Amino acid sequence: MERRHLLAALAAAAAAPWVRAEGAYPAQPIRWVVPYPAGGGTDVLARTVAEAMRTGLGQQIVVDNRPGASTNIGAQIVATARPDGYTVMSADNALLAYNEHLFRKLPFSPERDFTYVGGLSRFPLALVVHPAFEAQTFKDFLAYVRAHPGKVNYASPGNGSPHHLAMELFKHRTRTFLTHIPYRGAAPALQDVMGGQVPCMFLDLAAGLPVIQSGKVRALAIGAARRVAGLPDVPTLAEVGVADAEVYAFQGVLAPAGLPPAVTARLNEEINQALAAPAVAQRMRDFGMEALPGTPEQFHAMARAEARRWGPVIEATGVKLD
Structure with a gap:
């Protein structure tokens, strides 16, 4: 009987740091992996939103640029990280819609190995x-x-x-x-x-x-459905006779699979609040971006729909990356 009590106490003690960390989330800076070099649209958007999230989270968000291999290098880092809420990443069409059709074998599954946290933008x-x-x-x-x-x-x-x-x-x-x-x-x-x-x-x-x-x-x-306010004199591809050629880059946030629901919800809430902040919203409009606030489920559904849409297109073009 005493041995059972001792084992139970040891198990509770081992779990206690995780319980405290979860309850205090976030208790340390968060790493935001960007799978492109600094200076591009993905990097600009991540830094803009991360800065706006800092006040609500009470922690710094450190952007970590990890370019290469059609975003697979950054994705692999996040897919194998601890699902504790301290590693997230920007994900775009490459990871979410293209790579499963471009590569014969990926070291991770876009569907299985990530938690979908929320959408950011499309442009x-x-x-x-x-x-x-x-x-x-x-x-x-x-x-x-x-x-x-x-x-x-x-x-x-x-x-x-x-x-x-x-x-x-x-x-x-x-x-x-x-x-x-x-x-x-x-x-x-x-x-x-x-x-x-x-x-x-x-x-x-x-x-x-x-x-x-x-x-x-x-x-x-x-490559949009309608002309962009910032470039009113530039026609759409459809207007110049190229049908079915809408092309957008869309962005969202992923974390490792198994992220606790409470942490997912907190990050999603902070992302949505950042997107609604007047300074962020204005900067996004200035750069021709459309905000994509919503739930993790909505972001997941949109990403998988894009993967289904681009599969036949990639097959028809014959592009392969391995």
């Missing part, structure tokens, strides 16, 4: 060119690339990024052939388009709207 992608590129309009661009198959390069933040798949979808819909030049992030890709080393790319408005408005690149079309 359309624009087809942009260097200002000196001889095609001044979308019609001119289409005629030029058709006349020079394979000789026009395009940049992207990396293999399997939303920007890469947007151009592959464009190529498929228009029956054109451009050559892909992948970079390690949106910032260096955009830098080379602005510098004229690569003539074009699909650019997310989170990183690119100010650059387009300043004239450093020229937008030819927007």
Whole structure:
């Protein structure tokens, strides 16, 4: 009898630190993994929301940029982290909708190995060119690339990024052939388009709207359902005759699988409050972003619907990353 009591007491003592940590959550800084380099749209959005969450959580959120392998490097870090609420990540189309179709085998499952915490934003992608590129309009661009198959390069933040798949979808819909030049992030890709080393790319408005408005690149079309307020003179792809080519980058927050429901709920609440904060909302509008507040279940449903939508598209384009 005494031995049983002793074992019970030891078990309770071992559990006590976890109980205290859970009750006091968060009791230490939170690491927010961004699977892209600093300076791109994903990084800007994560830092903006993380700063707004700091007051409500009473803890710092430290952004940790871990780019590479079509976001798989960052995803693997989070998938294998402790589900204690102190490691989260930004996840976009690559991890949530593309990679299961692009890779024959992933070291994790987007469905099984993560807790879906909440949505952040979505923003359309624009087809942009260097200002000196001889095609001044979308019609001119289409005629030029058709006349020079394979000789026009395009940049992207990396293999399997939303920007890469947007151009592959464009190529498929228009029956054109451009050559892909992948970079390690949106910032260096955009830098080379602005510098004229690569003539074009699909650019997310989170990183690119100010650059387009300043004239450093020229937008030819927007992959959105309707024109963007910040670029009222830029037509949609549908308006210029490219059907079924809406292309958005969407972002949300994941944590390791098994995150306690109370911690998931707390993080989701803080994310939604951050998205509603006037300063955050204004900055998102300035960058052409659409906020995606909601429940973890809504974010999960949206992500899986996108995975189902892009599966046939990726198969049709023939893109594979291994």
